[in-house]
Amino acid sequence: MADVARLAGVSSQTVSRVSNGHPSVVESTRRQVLNAMQQLGYRPNSAARALKRGEFRTIGVILFTLATTGNSRTVEAIAAQAAQEGYAITLIPVAMPTQDGVLGAFTRLGELAVDGVIVIMEVHLLDAANLTLPPGVQVVVVDSDAGDRYPVVDTDQADGARQAVRHLLDLGHETVWHVTGPAESFSSERRAAAWRDVLTEAGRPVPPVQRGDWSALSGYEAGLQLAAEPSCTAIFCANDQMALGVLRALHERGRRVPDEVSVVGFDDIPDAASYLPPLTTVHQDFAEVGRRCVQGLLDQIRRHSLEPGTVLVPTTLVARASTAPPPVFQ
Amino acid sequence: MADVARLAGVSSQTVSRVSNGHPSVVESTRRQVLNAMQQLGYRPNSAARALKRGEFRTIGVILFTLATTGNSRTVEAIAAQAAQEGYAITLIPVAMPTQDGVLGAFTRLGELAVDGVIVIMEVHLLDAANLTLPPGVQVVVVDSDAGDRYPVVDTDQADGARQAVRHLLDLGHETVWHVTGPAESFSSERRAAAWRDVLTEAGRPVPPVQRGDWSALSGYEAGLQLAAEPSCTAIFCANDQMALGVLRALHERGRRVPDEVSVVGFDDIPDAASYLPPLTTVHQDFAEVGRRCVQGLLDQIRRHSLEPGTVLVPTTLVARASTAPPPVFQ
DNA sequence: CACCCTCATGTTTACGCAAACATCACACCA
């Protein structure tokens, strides 16, 4: 900076003012400084800047994996929105979804240059790990029921599941079977609860749950079980990938979709439209979730206030070719 | 820090030594300092640290999208490896895959606190945008042929494609049709070139290429074309998602896979094993790519030397149920 | 014409940390 100042024939403070767009610099001076900057290839040192300003203009994102559609799409939206607000985002991967893993991530977090954190994971893991957020670090949580303690942004899981189950009942199915996700997952539990509620409200029998782990393979295994149930004509899968596995199992067992069995997924990943048959599923707006996260976090950072509460992003049912009225028994 | 020093009854320098694990601090002193730190909730200010040390211990990752399996898996591996080396990673999304978008990302990069950058995208876009990397920032590029100018880490696209095509020829197919990715993609071009080479070397006819855009939908459209070609018995798709679309098109047109037509993909995404039928595909080791990127970049950062050259990560063919010998014509 | 105000610019200082150097106590040896 001093070099630039010398070359431009001004003080370093003026250089600082130019690089921050301060108004009270006369146009001719500004141009000289800009010129000198370019000539010397000057770029401000962000560490010094952060030190002086007391903020990093960076958001940390803590998550287990980018391998799920939901996570990677959410992170992408977070990154885009943050960039627009002039914030960078730092990824803090949690090596393993265990207390130790989480603890490790938070330890690293303590030394990281972030003004706030977005946590994309089950909060009960946070609780279990007995964590304390570094003071001054704000937080927003995704995919959680901790709305009473933290600001939470999430897809409206319950409503999405309700739409899926109602859609199947409306088509005339007697009841709906369910392939759920892992028990540790809040989304998974929420979808299952909504499925159960709709059936109960409608006075329908609630069949036993098939448990998967979000993977297509686990869906396949669940599908083999369901294919063996002659009374099963409608299946609601907690995500699209498990639905893919279910479709394969039904196909292999010779049960035609949607003529004999209807299948609904959740997420609306791009591939779902190309499944055999194209999958009816619940569309999640991950981009909106990401956007809301950043907005919520920046609000907190600017106002220095933590306001618990849950923001729900709505879902829509996308009807494709995997659902139809049940076969007529006589 | 001064507060901690006061409480522990030592100098601030000793606090610094403790927080950096410097050896020459006596155990009793260390414990006192640690105690004081905990009591006061002290955590080192990473901005000041970076300022003093002249390095940020952060790696930037520039990419267009996390929506593709390859990118998100690579980023995940980069993040994991970087964390292990004590580096954080900062995501720098490029809003749009245009010159302006790239230029914008690099402008932001100039102000970011990173010691090096991993660029996951087509380098010709970099060239086109006439970019200069900020001095002192090292770079590693993924998915590119710029091995003469930058260090490049990439999957061995050509070998993977060769394995796929040979597999089909070995099964007895007369020739192999190809669904390629977008023309701007280096990976896509490389796979297509290898496909062509193998056919030419084997003296087989080279059918016209069907061009897709990586999406399952584009694969579906290409598949409709191919389904109408009676002579087409083997299809090599440049990625798994397009293969998914091709499978759907063939199914809808009543062409059975693999009895009448064989299909091979590329990537080996987890879902590929659950397609109808389970897809034979080329497995990419994204995790290894990510690891090598970080290693290469840290090497550069530590030695301050840029060494162009390409590191190729090998691929393996995973044979599943979508390939078989061609139907016998008589 | 003297006063004061405004605005561009310069000077000083501190942000929090750690390298470099300084100091001091103690042990060991001749």
Add this chain to the structure above:
DNA sequence: TGGTGTGATGTTTGCGTAAACATGAGGGTG
């Protein structure tokens, strides 16, 4: 007993920036 070395700890300093304050030139007003 004095000298010397070693290792623990303290003191000084500067990293690059921007806020706060200081300066000084010009312009307007009574």
